[in-house]
Amino acid sequence: MDIISSELNAPSVFREKAVLSPDYLPKRLLHREDKIRELTTAFKEVINDPGNTSVRAVIWGRTGTGKTATVKLFGRSFKEVVNKKGIKVEYVHINCHRQRTLYLLTLEVANTLKLPIPVRGLSSQEVFKVIHDYLDRRNIYVIVALDEFDYFVNTSPQEDVYFLVRLYDELSAAVKRISYIFIARDLSYINSLDKSVKDHILRNIIEFKPYSSSELYDILRDRVTEAFQENAVMDETIRYIADVNGFDKGGSGNARLSIETLELAGEIADRERSPIVTVEHAKLANSKLNQEASIILDEIGDLELHNLLLIKAVMNLTKRYKDDEFPMGRVEEEYQQVCRDLGEEPRRHTQVYEYVRRLRLMGVLNTRQSGKGLRGRTTLISLAFPVTQDLEDYVNKQIRVRINTREE
Ligand SMILES: Nc1ncnc2c1ncn2[C@@H]1O[C@H](COP(=O)(O)OP(=O)(O)OP(=O)(O)O)[C@@H](O)[C@H]1O
Ligand SMILES: [Mg+2]
Structure with a gap:
């Protein structure tokens, strides 16, 4: 009993640990401001000339470079700003790895729009038509983000990829209500598609470069303020993690891995009942996260x-x-x-x-x-x-x- 209650009441370096979870969407994304600007420029047409074109943008970059987070933040904020202007815009984020087929993906779009779809009997194409009619009736425009789009391109029948991408060649609609943001780790899969399809995707190409160590430093610093008790994380600790992961210093430039290291360092500090997270904790966390890899390196x-x-x-x-x-x-x-x-x-x-x-x-x-x-x-x-x-x-x-x- 004593053990349990003392453990439960043990002080912690964390204030709000959830802020470090991979699903947490921060209020701002440092060093991605210009990407949000580029996306806004691409989607300006939705406001200036609604329904005239179906806007397309591609986001690409390595893992952990903030693609998902940035697009989600853009989608939400764009919707909010535009709705205030009296144009109804909805944002739908689809993970193609989770929604593995055109059909599941289509249902997910309907789902997010809170549009009930009869369970059986409709093809993906018919569901798309139902969605489009619904958007027409309510005068809504939709931005659909297709995250991990390379996965979809790789695993789906070609005609499904073509249908999705060339939507308005297949669907006769006076007003174009659906626009896309394609998210991918690299462009090689998209490049291997037919030119007629590729041209529908590769319009606004936005690259996400791996983060440098000074960029990671700012990102981590920002997260520390929200997630940890005041002064619980030493500045050197943050600098260490940023240096190990910074692309300019030979790291992968991966923000996810950096945040994970920070979280693990905090957990180690807690376990040691240390009120501050030191460089030593960060080093331990870093080597733990790399341990498996280093055993393998020896064998290879x-x-x-x-x-x-x-x-x-x-x-x-x-x-x-x-x-x-x-x-x-x-x-x-x-x-x-x-x-x-x-x-x-x-x-x-x-x-x-x-x-x-x-x-x-x-x-x-x-x-x-x-x-x-x-x-x-x-x-x-x-x-x-x-x-x-x-x-x-x-x-x-x-x-x-x-x-x-x-x-x-
Ligand atoms: N500029 C940033 N500011 C704050 N946090 C960031 C920033 N960039 C990335 N992150 C955080 O890093 C983590 C990884 O980002 P995200 O999931 O967007 O990467 P991704 O590019 O989509 O990676 P993947 O290709 O693996 O899907 C998330 O927790 C995200 O909140
Ligand atoms: Mg992602």
Whole structure:
């Protein structure tokens, strides 16, 4: 009893920990002001000439660069400002990884607009028509943000991607009510689409660069004020985390990872009953978050070139699709592509399979048999660890070293 109550009453460096959770949307996003400005310029037409065009913007950049947060903040604020001008605008944020098909995605749009859709019998196209008629009747314009859009492009049938993107070629509507913001980690998937579709997407291209250490410092500082007790976090602590992660200092420029490190540092301080979060706490947090990766680095360091190329292939897929398991065939295709890019002759199937077995034994890859699908059983492959920028850089470096030092 005593233990429990003393633990519950223990002082904490945190004031409002929820502010550090990944879902928390801060009131302002430092160093993204110009991006909000660019988005506003792109969407000005919705106010100046409502219904005349369906505006399109693409946001792209690495993980943790604030794409989701910035677009959400823009959407909410834009809606508010424009509604005051007497134009009805709604904002819908769709995560394509969660809403995996055109149909689910369409239902989610309807859902957010609080528009009931008959449960069965309608195709996605028909649901879109229902949504559009509803918007017409109420004279509403909608900005639909399609987050993790690369995922949708990769996993959906081409005609679904085309329908969604070329909406107004397919849907006859006098007034164009739906505009899009596409969010992606990189543009290669969009670039691989047909020109006629691509042209509908690549209109206003906005790049999110990884954060520098001084930018991360400001972002962390801002979060600290809200999340922690006054003076609980030392300035050096913030500076340390910003330096480790700053893109200009060799880090990944990832704000999510930086905030996670800050939170873990706070938890460590609490555990030690320390009223302040020191650099030591931050170092511990940082190494904890990188620990898994460093164990893996040791193992990977000794591998032969084609094992590394195979790891790189699985890493590429994992990053691109934000999924974690891939059929053997898909992995092999990517492996062959990786080889081609580096001018390497790919190994044959049986040999690649042997690599997979070996990497599984080493604990680098996980494999399992899929259930019986259309094409029978297949081996599904996943990485046994999360892909970090450091890890990727390391693997690339090892590959380069092996190619350069090879005896011809
Ligand atoms: N400029 C900023 N100011 C304050 N917080 C930020 C800023 N940029 C990012 N963040 C925070 O960092 C975290 C990651 O941001 P976000 O989710 O928007 O990244 P993302 O680019 O969408 O990443 P992913 O590609 O992985 O989806 C969030 O918690 C977000 O609130
Ligand atoms: Mg995101």
